[in-house]
Each structure stands twice: as structure tokens, then as C-alpha cells.
Amino acid sequence: xxxxxxxxxxxxxxxxxxxxxxxxxxxxxxxxxxxxxxxxxxxxxxxxxxxxxxxxxxxxxxxxxxxxxxxxxxxxxxxxxxxxxxxxxxxxxxxxxxxxxxxxxxxxxxxxxxxxxxxxxxxxxxxxxxxxxxxxxxxxxxxxxxxxxx
Numbered sequence: 001x002x003x004x005x006x007x008x009x010x011x012x013x014x015x016x017x018x019x020x021x022x023x024x025x026x027x028x029x030x031x032x033x034x035x036x037x038x039x040x041x042x043x044x045x046x047x048x049x050x051x052x053x054x055x056x057x058x059x060x061x062x063x064x065x066x067x068x069x070x071x072x073x074x075x076x077x078x079x080x081x082x083x084x085x086x087x088x089x090x091x092x093x094x095x096x097x098x099x100x101x102x103x104x105x106x107x108x109x110x111x112x113x114x115x116x117x118x119x120x121x122x123x124x125x126x127x128x129x130x131x132x133x134x135x136x137x138x139x140x141x142x143x144x145x146x147x148x149x150x
Contacts, residue, residue: 003028004149006082008141010035010125011094012057018073018101021081029082031148033141036089036122039101040074050093074101078108085144086114087137092122113144 007029009017014037021032041054058071069076074097084105088098095116102114117124117137128134 006031008033032084039097083111089120
């Protein structure tokens with residue numbers, strides 16, 4: 001049903017989900033779920049791991065991609081986007097990305113539920129078989145998507 005569309009992604013997949021939600025604006029994406037999203041290549045810190053991540057993801061150290069909203073969603077116009085659920089991992093160097101994106105969505109008038117999942121690190125969804133909090137958050141996301149598309 002083209003009237004019941006949601007986008008969901010984690011990490012770089014959440015970055016892609018933000019792009020899909022923005023590009024499919026006319027397709028009426030009704031909900032977006034972003035789990036520990038990558039949204040901004042500019043940092044006040046000099047974390048070598050983050051510089052490496054951006055070089056790997058975007059092909060440079062963020063110097064040439066910072067204005068491209070398809071790579072740096074925080075730089076995009078966010079007006080009129082679908083409501084969002086943003087989950088951040090507590091012990092994640094990218095936690096600030098999710099927090100900043102949630103704030104930017106709110107500033108653009110987008111309804112946002114933002115939560116930081118205690119005791120987790122980036123990529124915790126990969127541990128579904130071992131991590132109860134991962135299973136619970138996947139179940140919560142499923143329920144949120146079902147409710148948003150009902």
C-alpha cells in the first residue's frame with residue numbers, strides 16, 4: 001500500500017533512511033525510524049575513529065561532502081518530513097549525531113520521539129540473539145511502525 005510507507009535503518013542505514021524520507025517526500029513517507037544514525041560529518045572533537053568512519057563512508061575526511069544533504073542529512077531542509085523515532089546508543093561516539101538530528105527535526109516542526117538506550121554501544125542491534133535490550137528495542141520499533149501505519 002503506497003499510503004503506508006515507513007523507512008527504518010541503523011547506523012549508515014539510518015543515514016540512507018533519512019535520505020529516502022526526504023527524497024520520497026511526495027510519496028508520503030509516514031514514519032521514519034533511525035537507530036544510532038549517522039547525520040553529521042563535522043565534529044568539535046578530533047576523534048580519529050570518526051574521521052576514519054567518514055573517510056570510509058563518504059570517500060574523504062568530510063571536507064568535500066559537508067554540503068551534500070544526501071551524505072550529511074543534518075544539512076538538509078527537514079521541513080515537512082514524517083514523524084521520527086530516533087534511538088541512540090548510550091556509549092556511542094555517534095550519539096551526538098542522533099541528538100543533533102532529533103533537535104533539528106523538532107526545530108523544523110517534525111514530531112520526534114528520541115531515546116537513548118542505556119548500557120548500549122553502536123551496533124547493538126547486531127546482537128539480537130545475545131542482547132535482551134536489542135530484542136526489546138526491535139520489538140518496540142515494530143510496534144511503533146505498526147502504530148504509525150495503522
